[in-house]
Amino acid sequence: MISKRYLLRRLTNMAVIAYGAITLNFFLPRIIPGNPVMANLFGGGGGQIGNPVVVRRLTQEFGLNNPNLLYQYYRYLVELVHGNLGISFYYYPQSVVSVIVQRLPWTLFLAGSGTILAALLGIPLGIFLAWRKGTLPDSLISSAGMLISSIPYFWIGIVLLIFFAVDITIFPVAHAVSQGVTYSSVFAYLGDVLYHAVLPISTLVIALMPGYALQMRNTMITVMHEDYILTAFAKGLPNHVIKNRYAARNAILPVTTHVGIALGYVVGGALMVEYLFAYPGLGYTLFSAIQSEDYPLMQGIFLIISLCVIFANFIVDMIYTLIDPRVSLT
């Protein structure tokens, strides 16, 4: 059980970090010198950039013609509470929020299933390697893991793309669903979605798995030096019981933390993979926002992604407490 006091502390912590991200998002465009667009927009006076209608509306809603920074901050918070992150320059007349709401599910789908699959495959692999520590399979797979975890995510994606979408055309090169197709049923649609998601998700799984596996391996090797493992061997317990119930079970906790810490990286990786596969999530949108200098959209994406990761971290914390009740007692 999670104690109320612990839950409250974690919630406060999450709120503080979320507030920090919100504040950072406000100050970023204002403190960085040298960008004429931002200077024009946020320096007061409303400029000649972007769509003049949009600029006028942004200036009005966010109090940009008032040079008082505190007032601007107040307007920003008020609009944020009302769910207003401004209007996109590029997708005008759509608001930033409506653009993000359409794209966010795709990113969550990629990042979420990538993380879960990688953990489900990586943890057993780590157990296998730790149990055979020092053997040929262990040193080979561990070195390969170190190599892969240093390679940028998107590069793995490019290689998969060449192999499976260009050389042998098994999987589609781009997009989340087939273009200009009407589906006979919901299942046909879902099938098409999964078919398009195979390469992007495989990219994430290949990139993430070594990290989880190596972490699991190293922690389990440490655990296997503990006295209770020796006792278990001395008692004559079967190997698989020692491996799974004694060693792996106690080693899995730090890996859970690792999953939490890695979430930020996963999202970053998912953003790049989306760009590579022209997948219609936030990463692809972020890229087109950069290309078209759509600053309100960029900021909105940054804020929403940050809030999602902060929330996901909170969830991982809670899961951790359920696995290891000792945490909430401290």
Place this chain on the structure above:
Amino acid sequence: MNIQTVSKQQSPVSFLARRLIRPLVPLTHSRKFILGASIVMFFVALGLLGRLIVPFGPLAQSGAPWSPPSARHILGTNYLGQDVFSWFVIGTATSLKVGFFVALFSSSIGISVGLTAGYLGKYTDDVLMRFVDMLLVIPAFPLLVILSAYLPPTNTSTILILSLLSWPFMSRVVRSQVLTLKERGYVAVSKLSGAGNLSVMFKDIFPNMAPIIFINMIFLVIGAIIAQAGLAFFGLGNVNSINWGTMLYWAQVEDAAVQSAWWWILPPGLAIGVLGMGLNMLANGIAETTLEMRMG
């Protein structure tokens, strides 16, 4: 008696050299360290001497576009008919430079914050660590992307941005080290003999965590090289600079994947992977050796 006279006659230079080299000797027994160091040295040499061995100027059109590897072009040519091998070799220097400077700058920030928080404790520690926690949770990549979009697209901006965002983990490691080290007897002795805060921090505590700091600097180098490649791939930073990241950016922009031009795509990615593996081995070698020394 004899030994003492010998050591007294040593010149200060050789004394300093000995102090610096002696701790490194046990490392030569670690196979991982040697292998890792060789890989890293290979890339450093390539970065430093690359200009002398490239067959063509990387920007010169030296062959037909999209030609696969041949005797003339070891790694083929790109969409403009430029020599990919020359791009790769010249690009090594920039990628290494970014990794090195980011590790240097961000660890300076991380070490200062960690030392201050751990040594002063109380409110300073609370405030600094809250801030560090926030930076650790907020996803770095979107933040990097936004900052790069605002700043002028130069390599200096990229180094600056990566340095400003990479230090939090280092400060956490340093802080936890300080918390254990400051309880040691020799710190108490220094304090009793009247040493000030700064002197205790830098003369007693800092030298004792040198290996851990160095290991984390190595991880910062890898992280920075990967992050720079990612930003470049997104078209951020200076896309006209020649480095491993911009190689992949142009390959993507010009649809090298669709052309099956693997000779343009494989080298930069594999190089990042192999260099990362080498740096990892270096770090592991140091970690294992220093751990053995403490135990034994």
